[in-house]
Amino acid sequence: MAAALEAGATCINDFGLCYLNQDLPFGGVKYSGFGRMNGRDGLRAYTNAKAVLSDRLPFPIVPRLYPVGPRDYAKARHTIRLMFGRGLGAKLRALLGLMR
Numbered sequence: 001m002a003a004a005l006e007a008g009a010t011c012i013n014d015f016g017l018c019y020l021n022q023d024l025p026f027g028g029v030k031y032s033g034f035g036r037m038n039g040r041d042g043l044r045a046y047t048n049a050k051a052v053l054s055d056r057l058p059f060p061i062v063p064r065l066y067p068v069g070p071r072d073y074a075k076a077r078h079t080i081r082l083m084f085g086r087g088l089g090a091k092l093r094a095l096l097g098l099m100r
Contacts, residue, residue: 006029006030007028007029008025008026008027008028008029009024009025009026009027021038022038022039023038023039024038024039025038025039025040025041025045026038026039027045056083057083074097075098077097078094078095078097078098079094079098081093081094081097082094082095082098
């Protein structure tokens with residue numbers, strides 16, 4: 001019966017256990033609901049997801065979408081390896097590849 005109820009929370013043989021457990025989301029549905037509070041879902045209800053990107057390199061790189069030159073793919077590959085390579089050796093090899 002509990003699974004069939006359309007409710008934000010259901011307590012069996014208790015009246016306020018769902019509200020008192022702060023790790024669980026609490027809130028109603030339909031006209032009795034105002035969203036969720038408590039728990040991870042409740043915290044997310046009060047937030048707006050936002051993507052924030054920051055350039056890791058201090059100098060601007062003008063993007064070239066088309067036409068692509070014969071060495072552009074290699075430059076992009078070396079740049080990615082420079083930025084995200086594991087270890088100093090990988091980053092140095094990528095930097096040497098960019099300088100060629």
